[in-house]
Amino acid sequence: MPENTNREVPTGICWCGCRKEAGIGRFFIQGHDKISEAALITADYDGSIPRLLAKHGYGPDNSVRQAAVDTGAWIECPREGCDYTGAPASVRKHAAKPHPSLGD
Ligand SMILES: [Zn+2]
Ligand SMILES: [Zn+2]
Known part of the structure; x- marks a missing residue:
């Protein structure tokens, strides 16, 4: 999604939702980006990567x-x-x- 690349701005607070300081210009405390990814897949896609892919139009044929x-x-x-x-x-x-x- 190149059109979204510059939309998000780091606020200094970790974007995983832990509410801790990530530091100036940073979205995440180290490792919390992967935690966020796993949490999103659990929260919105029942923990299923195939479901995540299908929701975005991807799969064996795309x-x-x-x-x-x-x-x-x-x-x-x-x-x-x-x-x-x-x-x-x-x-x-x-x-x-x-x-x-x-x-x-
Ligand atoms: Zn965090
Ligand atoms: Zn090769």
Whole structure:
């Protein structure tokens, strides 16, 4: 959702709802972003990732991984025939490993 990128402003109080100080310019105390993610999935999607994906129109026929690549924030593995996608740092780490399925 690139159009939303600049809408949220960090308030200095942790956005997970713990009401603690996150620090100037920060949304979260370290680790509380992941807690928020898990809490949201529990609260709004019955703890179900498939339900979360389906609610946003993603699933086996509409790749959420491709949608992430389409934003420009994720990239594809440079190896021909490999379908790995992820954040650039993740793909670099992945691409440095052998690809047995490609004959490495
Ligand atoms: Zn928190
Ligand atoms: Zn790969």
